Amino acid sequence: MNRNKLEKIVEQARQGNELPFDYFFKDLFKRLQPRLLSLTKSPQETEEIFISAMQKFWERFVIQEENLPINSLGYIYQMCKNNWLMNKRNPWNSFALKDDLHLLSNREQSNNTYSNDSIEDLEQEWLQNKALSQALDALSDKCKMLMQSEINPEIKLKDLQQELGFGNYQALVQAKYNCKKRLIKKVYEIFDQLIAHKQR
Helix, strand or coil, X not given: CCXXXXXXXXXXXXXXXXXXXXXXXXXXXXXXXXXXXXHHCCHHHHHHHHHHHHHHHHHHHHHCCCCCCCCHHHHXXXXXXXXHHHHHHCHHHHCCHHHHHHHHHHHHXXXXXXXXXXXXXXXXXXXXXXXXXXXXXXXXXXXXXXXXXXXXXXXXXXXXXXXXXXXXXXXXXXXXXXXXXXXXXXXXXXXXXXXXXXXX
């Protein structure tokens, strides 16, 4: 897919039409799956690192509205590879929301002139955690369970397939990706509201 077409897909997603991006997600996974599978040797891990990479891609280029990389395919593959390497070092690193909270912190700090003070840091962390907690509460019960598979490494995504009533694993993976998109969007919305309220 050329960059101009992807820019249009991303722009539509920014305006609320996420369907073209979901088609892009599915098509890209089919294209990258063989390369990622040769890396991970595990279909489930392949899907997990791809979801995590696409969630970060969504956050940076849809929510944060950064300029797209010149080679988006190569960029996403590299993110997948980095996710896989990090998971090998520490399984907890697969929880992408930790990265999101870090970016939220950076964005807020860039809007303030005060030096990094321990009290301000504690308040910042409290607001981040509150935004995440409220965003999780706003999810459907099914999405909450899917996000639990991110937070708790003992919960395997595959084990949730029958319990949540998904006919196949790919549908479960897609549902988890969609839940992550909604969660990250909600976290940003709530965080911005909390910051605005704090500044009054």
